[in-house]
Amino acid sequence: MVKNIVLTGGNRGIGLGLVKELLKNDKVDKLFATTRDAAKSPELQSISDPRLVIVEMNADCDSSIAKAVEQIGKSVGASGVDILINNAGVLYAVDINAPIDRKGAAKNFEVNCVATMAVTFAFKDLLKAAAKASGSAQVVNISSELGSISLTWGPCAPRHFTAYSMSKAALNMYTKTISMDWKADGIRATSVHPGWVKTDMGTDAADLTVEESTSNMADMICKFGEANNGLFYNWKFEPLTW
Numbered sequence: 001m002v003k004n005i006v007l008t009g010g011n012r013g014i015g016l017g018l019v020k021e022l023l024k025n026d027k028v029d030k031l032f033a034t035t036r037d038a039a040k041s042p043e044l045q046s047i048s049d050p051r052l053v054i055v056e057m058n059a060d061c062d063s064s065i066a067k068a069v070e071q072i073g074k075s076v077g078a079s080g081v082d083i084l085i086n087n088a089g090v091l092y093a094v095d096i097n098a099p100i101d102r103k104g105a106a107k108n109f110e111v112n113c114v115a116t117m118a119v120t121f122a123f124k125d126l127l128k129a130a131a132k133a134s135g136s137a138q139v140v141n142i143s144s145e146l147g148s149i150s151l152t153w154g155p156c157a158p159r160h161f162t163a164y165s166m167s168k169a170a171l172n173m174y175t176k177t178i179s180m181d182w183k184a185d186g187i188r189a190t191s192v193h194p195g196w197v198k199t200d201m202g203t204d205a206a207d208l209t210v211e212e213s214t215s216n217m218a219d220m221i222c223k224f225g226e227a228n229n230g231l232f233y234n235w236k237f238e239p240l241t242w
């Protein structure tokens, strides 16, 4: 019963791949893809599908988020937002065996956790509206296996990714928390690890192409139901431990 979807960071990488894959699903009525600068998003602009709406939003800025919510709210009306995909994220490398680069470390948390919380709360009323109209709504937080404490790769884990991993572990806690707290409003939340993907962040050395990751993820996200609330999955729809 997929209808209206909002996806952050839709202009490149995994977000752009998800836009292309989600539009293959004819149950998607409207797909709002956010970008910080529409004029600098040529690949997103080149997608020709009347269901795609490009919305400018900087997840670090409350007034920008409010403007995007207002625009999307006017477009969806009482049907609300059925799925919110928080994909926008950053990876700032921080050497933990040297004096800590506070700004770099904080940037991982500002975007990956704090901005995601601000965006998600701003869309809560539209998610509630969708839950009222059709029974449920879904938040998907694009996390990372690097944010799983139990799956930590031990001494092999890249130490300069520690601040990023910590931010994704914190994001996972947010997923779990709202999956419980917002259940009464009909809103579910699930964390997803996209795999190691060839993007600006993942680099060309990564295992998966954007298409390999996002074709599976788009399909999985549209199938999420009550049984997947408060859980963590990889792009193959395999459950991961926190």
Ligand code: NDP
Residues within 6 Å of the ligand: 008, 009, 010, 011, 012, 013, 014, 015, 035, 036, 037, 057, 058, 059, 060, 086, 087, 088, 089, 090, 111, 115, 142, 143, 144, 145, 193, 194, 195, 196, 197, 198, 199, 200, 201, 202, 203, 206
């Ligand atoms: P990219 O670096 O290729 O793209 C990041 C996206 O996030 C861009 O659209 C970027 O917009 C957007 N973004 C960053 N900061 C903000 C902000 N403050 N406000 C709005 N948008 C913002 O990364 P990927 O596509 O690889 O990653 C997407 C998600 O997947 C991230 O959450 C990442 O942590 C996660 N992930 C990626 C993996 C990989 O191997 N690639 C592995 C595990 C998780 P702009 O173009 O304006 O900068």
